[in-house]
Amino acid sequence: xxxxxxxxxxxxxxxxxxxxxxxxxxxxxxxxxxxxxxxxxxxxxxxxxxxxxxxxxxxxxxxxxxxxxxxxxxxxxxxxxxxxxxxxxxxxxxxxxxxxxxxxxxxxxxxxxxxxxxxxxxxxxxxxxxxxxxxxxxxxxxxxxxxxxxxxxxxxxxxxxxxxxxxxxxxxxxxxxxxxxxxxxxxxxxxxxxxxxxxxxxxxxxxxxxxxxxxxxxxxxxxxxxxxxxxxxxxxxxxxxxxxxxxxxxxxxxxxxxxxxxxxxxxxxxxxxxxxxxxxxxxxxxxxxxxxxxxxxxxxxxxxxxxxxxxxxxxxxxxxxxxxxxxxxxxxxxxxxxxxxxxxxxxxxxxxxxxxxxxxxxxxxxxxxxxxxxxxxxxxxxxxxxxxxxxxxxxxxxxxxxxxxxxxxxxxxxxxxxxxxxxx
Amino acid sequence: xxxxxxxxxxxxxxxxxxxxxxxxxxxxxxxxxxxxxxxxxxxxxxxxxxxxxxxxxxxxxxxxxxxxxxxxxxxxxxxxxxxxxxxxxxxxxxxxxxxxxxxxxxxxxxxxxxxxxxxxxxxxxxxxxxxxxxxxxxxxxxxxxxxxxxxxxxxxxxxxxxxxxxxxxxxxxxxxxxxxxxxxxxxxxxxxxxxxxxxxxxxxxxxxxxxxxxxxxxxxxxxxxxxxxxxxxxxxxxxxxxxxxxxxxxxxxxxxxxxxxxxxxxxxxxxxxxxxxxxxxxxxxxxxxxxxxxxxxxxxxxxxxxxxxxxxxxxxxxxxxxxxxxxxxxxxxxxxxxxxxxxxxxxxxxxxxxxxxxxxxxxxxxxxxxxxxxxxxxxxxxxxxxxxxxxxxxxxxxxxxxxxxxxxxxxxxxxxxxxxxxxx
Numbered sequence: 107x108x109x110x111x112x113x114x115x116x117x118x119x120x121x122x123x124x125x126x127x128x129x130x131x132x133x134x135x136x137x138x139x140x141x142x143x144x145x146x147x148x149x150x151x152x153x154x155x156x157x158x159x160x161x162x163x164x165x166x167x168x169x170x171x172x173x174x175x176x177x178x179x180x181x182x183x184x185x186x187x188x189x190x191x192x193x194x195x196x197x198x199x200x201x202x203x204x205x206x207x208x209x210x211x212x213x214x215x216x217x218x219x220x221x222x223x224x225x226x227x228x229x230x231x232x233x234x235x236x237x238x239x240x241x242x243x244x245x246x247x248x249x250x251x252x253x254x255x256x257x258x259x260x261x262x263x264x265x266x267x268x269x270x271x272x273x274x275x276x277x278x279x280x281x282x283x284x285x286x287x288x289x290x291x292x293x294x295x296x297x298x299x300x301x302x303x304x305x306x307x308x309x310x311x312x313x314x315x316x317x318x319x320x321x322x323x324x325x326x327x328x329x330x331x332x333x334x335x336x337x338x339x340x341x342x343x344x345x346x347x348x349x350x351x352x353x354x355x356x357x358x359x360x361x362x363x364x365x366x367x368x369x370x371x372x373x374x375x376x377x378x379x380x381x382x383x384x385x386x387x388x389x390x391x392x393x394x395x396x397x398x399x400x401x402x403x404x405x406x407x408x409x410x411x412x413x414x415x416x417x418x419x420x421x422x423x424x425x426x427x428x429x430x431x432x433x434x435x436x437x438x439x440x441x442x443x444x445x446x447x448x449x450x451x452x453x454x455x456x457x458x459x460x461x462x463x464x465x466x467x468x469x470x471x472x473x474x475x476x477x478x479x480x481x482x483x484x485x486x487x488x489x490x491x492x493x494x495x496x497x498x499x500x501x502x503x504x505x506x507x508x509x510x511x512x513x514x515x516x517x518x519x520x521x522x523x524x525x526x527x528x529x530x
Numbered sequence: 531x532x533x534x535x536x537x538x539x540x541x542x543x544x545x546x547x548x549x550x551x552x553x554x555x556x557x558x559x560x561x562x563x564x565x566x567x568x569x570x571x572x573x574x575x576x577x578x579x580x581x582x583x584x585x586x587x588x589x590x591x592x593x594x595x596x597x598x599x600x601x602x603x604x605x606x607x608x609x610x611x612x613x614x615x616x617x618x619x620x621x622x623x624x625x626x627x628x629x630x631x632x633x634x635x636x637x638x639x640x641x642x643x644x645x646x647x648x649x650x651x652x653x654x655x656x657x658x659x660x661x662x663x664x665x666x667x668x669x670x671x672x673x674x675x676x677x678x679x680x681x682x683x684x685x686x687x688x689x690x691x692x693x694x695x696x697x698x699x700x701x702x703x704x705x706x707x708x709x710x711x712x713x714x715x716x717x718x719x720x721x722x723x724x725x726x727x728x729x730x731x732x733x734x735x736x737x738x739x740x741x742x743x744x745x746x747x748x749x750x751x752x753x754x755x756x757x758x759x760x761x762x763x764x765x766x767x768x769x770x771x772x773x774x775x776x777x778x779x780x781x782x783x784x785x786x787x788x789x790x791x792x793x794x795x796x797x798x799x800x801x802x803x804x805x806x807x808x809x810x811x812x813x814x815x816x817x818x819x820x821x822x823x824x825x826x827x828x829x830x831x832x833x834x835x836x837x838x839x840x841x842x843x844x845x846x847x848x849x850x851x852x853x854x855x856x857x858x859x860x861x862x863x864x865x866x867x868x869x870x871x872x873x874x875x876x877x878x879x880x881x882x883x884x885x886x887x888x889x890x891x892x893x894x895x896x897x898x899x900x901x902x903x904x905x906x907x908x909x910x911x912x913x914x915x916x917x918x919x920x921x922x923x924x925x926x927x928x929x930x931x932x933x934x935x936x937x938x939x940x941x942x943x944x945x946x947x948x949x950x951x952x953x954x
Contacts, residue, residue: 134647169647200651212643215840219636223558223593225810227624227932262686262812262836269693273721293832297697299723386649386839388686408717412686414838415810416639508651 109144113152116142121161121172130172132162150512157516163191163487193487194517200508202444205437206384210429211420218419229411229418232402233260233391237422241377241391244425249349250366251375253393259402262388262412264348264376265290270409271374272298274398275311275344282309284319291348307337315348316364318466325465328361339370344395348376371395379421382434389413389421441507442467444514448506451518456525469505474525476500482527486520500525533568537576540566545585545596554596556586574936581940587615587911617911618941624932626868629861630808634853635844642843653835653842656826657684657815661846665801665815668849673773674790675799677817683826686812686836688772688800689714694833695798696722698822699735699768706733708743715772731761739772740788742890749889752785763794768819772800795819803845806858813837813845865931866891868938872930875942880949893929898949900924906951910944924949 120126133141138149153170156162163173173191219225232238238255245251261267268291280301283292291313292302303309314334316326326334338345347364365375378390394402402409424430449463449470459474476499480492493501509517522528544550557565562573577594580586587597597615643649656662662679669675685691692715704725707716715737716726727733738758740750750758762769771788789799802814818826826833848854873887873894883898900923904916917925933941946952 198651203646203650206650208643208646208649212640215639215643216636219632219639222627222632225632225808226627226630227622228804228809229812262690262838263834265834266686266690266693266836269690269721273717276721289832290834293697293829297693297700298721380652384649385652388653388836388838405717408713410687410689410714412690412812412836414686414812414841416841417838 110148110151110155113138113142113144113149114155117152117156118161126172128172131168132170132172134169147512150510154512154516157193164193165191191487192489194513194520195489195508196504196506196517197489197491198505198508201381201384202508202510204511205440205507207433207436208384211383211387211424214420214424215416217423218416221419224419225415229413229415231406231409231411232258233411233413234415234418234422237418237425238391240422240425244430245375245377245393248431249363249375251363251393252366253375257394257396257399258391259394260389260391260411260413260418262390262414263380264350264378264390265294266412267376267390267392268294268346269298270402271346271392271398272300273405273408274394274401278310278344280306280309281311281313282306283313284315288313288315309343311344311346312338313346313348314364315350316361317349325361331361331364331367335364335367335373338368338372343372345373346376347373350376350378350381365393371397374398379430382430382437383421383424387417387421389417438467444506444509444511445470447511448504448509448514448518451514452521455518456522459525464503468507469503472500472502472504474500476525478524478527482524486524488517488520488524490521534572534575534579537562537566537568537573538579541576541580542585550596552596555592556594556596558593571936574934578936578940581617588617589615615911616913618937618944619913619932620928620930620941621913621915622929622932625805625808626932626934628935629864629931631857631860632808635807635811635848638844638848639840641847642840645843648843649839653837653839655830655833655835656682657835657837658839658842658846661842661849662815664846664849668854669799669801669817672855673787673799675787675817676790677799681818681820681823682815683818684813684815684835684837684842686814686838687804688774688802688814689718690836691800691814691816692718692770693722694826695770695816695822696724697829697832698818698825702734702768704730704733705735705737706730707737708739712737712739733767735768735770736762737770737772738788739774740785741773749785755785755788755791759788759792759797762792762796767796769797770800771797774800774802774805789817795821798822803854806854806861807845807848811841811845813841862891868930868933868935869894871935872928872933872938872942875938876945879942879946883949888927892931893927896924896926896928898924900949902948902951906948910948912941912944912948914945 117126117132126132135146135149135153138144139146142149153162157164160173162170164170235255237260238258241258242253242255245253259267259270261270272295276298280303281295282303282305284305286292286304295302300311312334314326316331319326334345337343345364345368349363363375365373372395374395375393376390379387380390445463445468449461452459452461452470452472456474459472462471463469464471476495479495483490483492491503491505493503506514506517541550541556550556559570559573559577563570566573577586581588584597586594588594659679661684662682665682666677666679669677683691683694685694696719700722704727705719706727706729708729710716710728719726724735736758738750740755743750758769761767769788769792773787787799789797796819798819799817800814803811804814869887869892873885876883876885876894876896880898883896886895887893888895900919903919907914907916915927915929917927930938930941
């Protein structure tokens with residue numbers, strides 16, 4: 107008998123005999139590895155089978171839980187709410203456990219925590235000076251965004267930065283978003299009294315994310331970039347270029363940033379480190395135009411820095427030592443390989459579906475005949491981005507970045523079951 | 531010759547002979563301790579004398595710098611801009627180096643960084659569930675604020691939390707602040723389209739900080755608290771109780787929170803950990819009313835959590851293990867002792883000034899005959915909160931929390947010189 111089947115049977119018995127009850131947390135993969143003296147892969151495979159067979163469920167951020175006690179498991183006919191939990195997250199864009207070198211980041215945090223004197227005072231509104239210096243070099247080298255540290259503002263995510271922008275650009279009243287998808291951004295502008303439109307060229311502020319235009323991972327072509335820059339120069343519209351996910355693309359053909367293309371300086375450039383590092387680190391930044399920098403300086407005393415000073419100090423060292431670029435290459439390889447593996451598995455298992463990989467290499471677009479509804483996905487533990495279910499055709503986007511590589515076969519199997527209307 | 535005079539002469543000679551030039555950074559206290567093989571206190575005393583004599587200046591967050599090269603020092607008649615730097619910060623409320631047990635906090639951060647799985651996903655909009663659980667217990671025990679974790683929202687400072695409140699309470703249009711001092715709060719409401727008034731009982735939202743009402747550290751008396759709660763219950767006005775600095779008071783007579791006094795549930799309670807821990811940790815929280823919690827839940831997907839997940843996890847453990855209460859007692863003792871020491875020194879050195887210590891024990895109010903202007907303080911390196919200079923009378927508030935204890939005599943000497951019009 108294979109090792110992982112032994113582990114599988116071990117936990118299955120504990121559950122069926124009621125020693126682990128519904129809702130109980132079972133040991134983590136790491137703990138089991140120690141308890142049972144087997145390899146991590148063995149435990150992962152066993153847990154995967156336990157999940158597939160409905161004994162346990164994975165709760166993101168938390169661990170594995172027994173999805174039903176022995177009694178329920180044998181008798182229940184109705185699906186329990188617990189088993190409706192997300193098993194396969196193909197939507198969140200969270201990171202998987204393989205992607206980030208946490209030990210390295212820990213070193214920088216520890217070193218930051220040793221800078222006692224710096225930790226005794228509040229960070230200045232723009233963010234730590236040395237971090238902004240490092241960012242200035244980094245974005246110049248990477249995206250040809252040339253701006254002095256003076257123009258760079260650090261914040262705990264894009265939302266607080268947009269709130270600052272709303273205050274700085276309060277002579278404008280309308281803003282356009284490409285879709286209604288970026289709810290946090292739309293919310294911020296709305297609550298600051300802006301009129302929010304979708305794809306409205308006449309808006310005074312135009313928000314775009316050219317490296318991740320849609321849930322499909324489309325990239326803005328150079329032609330449209332030039333048009334947008336020209337439009338902004340002619341009309342004076344302020345462009346917000348949210349360059350998130352830019353780290354994951356341009357592997358073959360680097361597309362210039364709007365900021366670099368624009369001569370008139372009407373572009374605010376935004377970037378974030380949640381994708382390259384871990385989502386748990388809340389540091390984003392924006393590069394203001396000259397004019398907006400002047401306004402920022404005027405109201406500086408009204409603005410508090412939101413990002414953790416410790417993490418700012420750590421990130422500064424991390425960037426200076428070249429780890430961001432290294433990490434970017436690593437993750438890009440890792441995520442695109444995973445997306446490719448899932449794509450191949452879908453092509454083999456579900457040949458009737460039309461599938462393509464997005465230009466940024468992170469998202470799989472699926473188009474397939476489908477007579478079910480969105481709930482069918484949830485029932486199988488799949489969280490996917492459904493673009494439309496229309497005239498018997500499903501259009502969906504799958505982002506496997508949060509999925510562990512070992513989960514791919516099971517996720518594809520679940521997807522196949524949903525698409526083929528298998529409700530068992 | 532005393533040891534510290536030797537250290538003093540050592541650096542003085544290096545500066546006067548031009549081996550350290552104007553603007554050069556000199557070794558930190560720690561480095562000097564190692565280089566010269568003397569105690570930390572010796573170095574601190576030497577640096578203090580070097581500062582007092584104008585050879586070096588302390589730059590908060592950065593270190594000690596030579597304030598003038600040998601030539602300038604001997605020849606210059608005009609005061610150099612560098613020597614106008616803040617030597618004695620009696621205003622910022624930053625922490626001093628003695629106040630915080632950083633090593634302990636480091637342990638919790640390290641432990642948080644080991645929770646790999648949790649660090650791979652975004653924090654939920656309300657903040658980490660276990661932290662909100664711990665906060666719920668903590669504020670119940672400490673301030674009799676009884677609320678389920680469901681109603682607690684975590685954020686990176688008070689400003690992002692107020693931005694959320696602006697969105698939740700957007701059926702109201704006017705807000706009142708006790709003074710114009712809290713610029714960040716006023717800014718947030720203004721940019722969200724609110725009309726901001728000062729001390730306006732008719733406002734639909736009333737912001738107060740009852741534990742720190744003014745720069746003088748006054749505490750709101752119980753009678754006014756009851757009036758305010760009654761007013762809010764009668765008119766439906768929403769009260770924002772920003773309880774910052776509450777940790778430092780109530781040592782003798784606990785004053786109940788507005789939240790606890792209010793039966794109608796019209797009070798939003800806010801708290802922060804920057805004062806008790808270090809300002810570098812950006813975690814605040816608010817307790818919403820039932821109604822605002824419902825609204826939060828509706829727009830939850832539009833809101834991103836701003837606080838660092840690592841720091842949230844660390845703070846949770848830190849609170850659970852009782853360290854906040856311990857640390858609070860420690861700092862309270864430490865800061866009030868320092869304020870008392872400075873108060874005594876002022877009474878002795880400047881008996882003509884009328885001085886009192888604020889109710890919260892952190893601020894010294896000074897009233898004295900004064901024929902100078904605000905710039906006189908800056909010229910002597912003093913940063914103080916000047917309430918008014920009127921009819922030859924100065925009213926000012928001194929908060930010595932950021933001052934190292936050893937600096938007190940020099941700060942008082944500088945203050946005396948300013949008050950007595952000594953411009954040498």
